[in-house]
Amino acid sequence: GAVVSQHPSRVICKSGTSVKIECRSLDFQATTMFWYRQFPKQSLMLMATSNEGSKATYEQGVEKDKFLINHASLTLSTLTVTSAHPEDSSFYICSARNLMGGDTDTQYFGPGTRLTVL
Amino acid sequence: GQNIDQPTEMTATEGAIVQINCTYQTSGFNGLFWYQQHAGEAPTFLSYNVLDGLEEKGRFSSFLSRSKGYSYLLLKELQMKDSASYLCAVKDSNYQLIWGAGTKLIIKP
Numbered sequence: 685g686a687v688v689s690q691h692p693s694r695v696i697c698k699s700g701t702s703v704k705i706e707c708r709s710l711d712f713q714a715t716t717m718f719w720y721r722q723f724p725k726q727s728l729m730l731m732a733t734s735n736e737g738s739k740a741t742y743e744q745g746v747e748k749d750k751f752l753i754n755h756a757s758l759t760l761s762t763l764t765v766t767s768a769h770p771e772d773s774s775f776y777i778c779s780a781r782n783l784m785g786g787d788t789d790t791q792y793f794g795p796g797t798r799l800t801v802l
Numbered sequence: 803g804q805n806i807d808q809p810t811e812m813t814a815t816e817g818a819i820v821q822i823n824c825t826y827q828t829s830g831f832n833g834l835f836w837y838q839q840h841a842g843e844a845p846t847f848l849s850y851n852v853l854d855g856l857e858e859k860g861r862f863s864s865f866l867s868r869s870k871g872y873s874y875l876l877l878k879e880l881q882m883k884d885s886a887s888y889l890c891a892v893k894d895s896n897y898q899l900i901w902g903a904g905t906k907l908i909i910k911p
Binding site for chain 2: 690726790
């Protein structure tokens with residue numbers, strides 16, 4: 685149980701285009717999903733917390749108009765990188781919190797999406 | 803500020819035991835997680851500690867001392883596939899996860 689999928693796994697796009705990344709919880713309902721980015725050899729950086737049916741909460745320094753998050757259902761959250769630039773190239777990872785997994789409040793991660801902006 | 807410290811890199815021998823330490827200074831404490839992350843992949847959950855003491859799960863064990871702001875992950879009978887980064891994360895008073903930078907573990911034959 686507690687499987688999270690992410691699509692696509694890799695994407696290469698031209699500068700100025702938009703890219704949508706999907707995150708799905710496959711065998712559980714996730715009222716909360718998290719979006720992270722990770723640069724090479726660096727720690728995970730939380731970008732935003734996504735709650736089903738409400739607006740996402742963005743971390744300081746993350747532009748909400750550039751990184752659009754939609755959490756329309758209990759199993760799906762999407763991150764859209766708008767007007768992508770080369771500096772947005774990174775490893776984007778989503779996670780979902782399985783509230784049915786006991787009181788550990790564990791986050792389960794998707795496999796990640798490697799974005800390369802040319 | 804909030805801070806999680808882990809060694810950047812460690813090397814160990816196949817079949818041996820290694821201990822990865824994590825110290826933390828956070829605004830409140832609501833649990834500590836250890837995750838394993840292989841290169842180019844997302845983290846996978848290893849363990850969770852919220853009370854002091856040792857939690858054992860197969861070859862992996864995790865220890866917590868809340869008074870010392872300290873945890874360690876103990877890996878026994880090391881295998882080559884254990885080569886990965888190990889991330890320590892603390893849930894603070896707001897139930898936000900604060901992540902360490904990770905410890906890269908290199909296993910040699």
